[in-house]
Amino acid sequence: MTMTDELAHSAARGALFTMGAQLARILLQLLSVVILARLLSPHDYGLLAIALVVVGVGEIFRDFGLTSASVQAPILTNGQRDNLFWINTGLGAGLAGIAFLAAWPVSWLTGQSDLLGILQVLSIVFVVNGLATQYRAQLMRALQFRALAVADIVSAAFALGGAVVAALLGAGYWALVVQQLAAAAILLVTLVWFGRWLPGRYSRQHDVRGLVAFGWHLVVTGLITYGAAQIDTIVVAAKFGTTSLGLYNRAFQIIMTPLNQIRSPLTNVALPVLSRAQEHRERFDHFVTAGQLALGYSLGLPLLLVCGMADPVVTIMLGPQWEAAVPLLRCFAIAGALTTLSFVGYWVYVSRGLSRQLLRYSLVSTALRAVCIIAGSFFGVIGVGIGFALAPAIAWPVSIFWLSRITTLPVRPLYGGALRMLSASTVTALAAWAASTAAMPVAGAWVALVTGLAAAAATAGLLVLIPPLHRDVRTLTGFGRLMLRR
Template sequence: MSPSLGRSAARGAMFTLGAQGVKILLQLLSVVTLSRLLTPHDYGLMAVVLVIIGVGEIFRDFGLTSASVQASELSSGQRDNLFWINTGIGVVLAIVMFVLAWPVQAFMHSPELVPIVRVLSVTFVLNGLTTQYRAQLMRALRFRAMAVIDIVAVTVALGSAIVAALLGAGYWALVLQQIVSCLALLLGAVATGRWLPHRYSRQYEIRSFVRFGWNLVGANLLSYGGKQVDTLIVAGRFGTTPLGLYNRSYQLIMTTFSQIRSPLSNVAIPVMSRVQRDEERFNTYVVAGQIALGYGLGIPIALVAGLADPVVQIMLGSQWTQAAPYMRFFCGATLMSTLAFVGYWVYVSRGLGSQLFRYSLVELAIRVVCIVVGSFFGMLGVAAGVFVEPLLSWSLSIYWLSRITPIPVKALWLGGFRILGLTGVVTAVSWLTASSIHAGAWLTLLTGIGVGAVAVAAFLIVPVYRRDARELVSFIRLMLRRDR
């Protein structure tokens, strides 16, 4: 591993994770503050619109961020052309969303949705303008700049929303928050990127980028659609109150850890793309990525799974105690999907967009089958189906990748099983501790964390776990080391 590139990767991970940590804290502050100033109806209106925006954002990016980042060479002319394509897609989506305002209102029977949908359609234009600026920052490994931009955007947007809510703006405070965030991201990226696009020119070929991006669009649409299957089934079969329990526990676990995990792609994909022709170095990154993600996120996930009851009482309140069993299944699903996440890095960094699309089709089919079958056993069955799908997909992902590109199969299997062994024990001992203590939620939580930490330390007796620990410590030191 090149020391310079290694330091860039590790320090990029530090900046990215640090920024994401701040963003998560700001999001929690947003929930605590704005939920006291706005009504559930306000949030419900915004939730409907955000579902539409979520689908549109997949088309707006068109996979061209990843396409430009992973390309071994990218001329200034190609960059300019990609900028205008993303901007054009954003304009088209804004027009489509503006027109869809009336059908959405008719479907939901909420007249307030018409102005909300139309105003928020501008976010597609703003994000379209931002896309290639963000891609160039990623390509240049300027992770510190991206971290600062993200934090400033979230902070300014939250402040605007709080002021608007205090002035009685209602759901318009949430609308303002979205627009200010997009605008701040655009201004920050333009100021940091320091380049202005020239006009579109056919002289610069970008068909390969578009083909790569289209496959990513298909894969991301399948992934997004698959994530909605369980919500639709729970809503249709069990009603809104059970759906509230299910969604709240889902958001608390899977969404939170996903927000920690996903931004690391901004670091991993550019770095792995640079070494994709060096098989030995590439495989080193793949194995190191699984170990870092598996232990770094796996141990906290295991603790939450074992201590789900006090976690629910502290985070959600005693009225949400029925959410604890769902949380345990979602913790298992999050851990398994984390182990498989490095496979996505391999697909994108090696330019395997079409193969990723085909794999996503199979993965979606597995998810639908698991959730539908689980639904016959009640809501816990649905949650169990959500867990079983990544359990199967992790195994399939390693096999699938090994058939199309060289990967360190044995190292990934062994590393994954070591992580599962440790996290399984941590979950068990923390759960037994919580079950045997009849005290307050905070005391139970702290005691369970302490016992779980002792269990982790006990694994260091085993040489292979000491080796994994040394790799993690080396990675942390690399993050903190400055270039000389």
């Protein structure tokens, strides 16, 4: 087996294990909601949600981009790995102290005295996650995706068990805190077990300044991205009130939460593979174009189907009283499909060590999103949704152009693959829309959904006969065989 075949096989198997683990985690999350929601109150969840906002911001600094830095580095010595371990551990300890002290002003500002104890206990998570960071990075670097999948599933399962026991014993919101702490602690233990190494002492002889500089750019990029993600929520809340925000938020969560849970872990597979292939242009270009096809058809097609069948989807998932969320759901489905295409650009930036350029592009794309959302807000909540979808439609070609100016990139295959995927998915989605719209008033939401899916399947079967699309199917089929081959 050639090196290209080995990397392709590793990528495919990694995607299989990662997707399997992520689906298992999604099922565990659903199970967690079903069980714990019957044992705890909405107030308990509200307290944890506020606390996790603080934890989420701190986690950006705690990682400091050093996971990606160590994964993408062409050469990483044991000494550099040890130094990065202690840097992440030190950052985790420092952030734990900050979070512990910040608990007082946060509880005072929110008027929730219970947050004091919750935040102070959750500050331990920073230390535990700091210890685990480089163990996860090294398993990613070694393409040990099965170990990562097992670690994620085991930690989530045991954490849910601990939370359920605590809730049954009457712990209230502390059951949710137990779940967070148990997940972090068990994940650390399993990562150390699979990693099979113990860090040495920090030594200045092993220079990590370049890796830290790379990570710093990712930290700033992460903060910008985090801030950009809040723009639409702030605009809707400020201009249209909580009822409109509720509609907006529910439609957003239906699309973006599962999308991010699937898309982000795939980055853990793509980055080490692309980092290894970056010295060989032809192999790198092949993986980039194949990765876009795989993302586009596996995620983009289902998202556009949701766009086409938004009426039955909203009725089934939220109920008929949420009918006003239908156009918003369509906007988010389109935005999800377009941002999935641009995700490949992020892989290229990070795998080639272009963190400074990624930061600059993030500033531009954030400004673009803000302009589109604010301009759309003059046309109501639906206008905000349209602006949200328009932003990635503009940002994706800008990203391809930007990247092509600073590094080698298979521009024509990327544009061609995206055009084929979007065209085929749009035609399929229109067929699903026509069938479901005809069935909805007569037979109800479930029959409309099944009818729409049947129409989509028939349309997709006909489209596959078109030679370029048939070649795409062969590429994806080959990728599937690599997944299943041992």
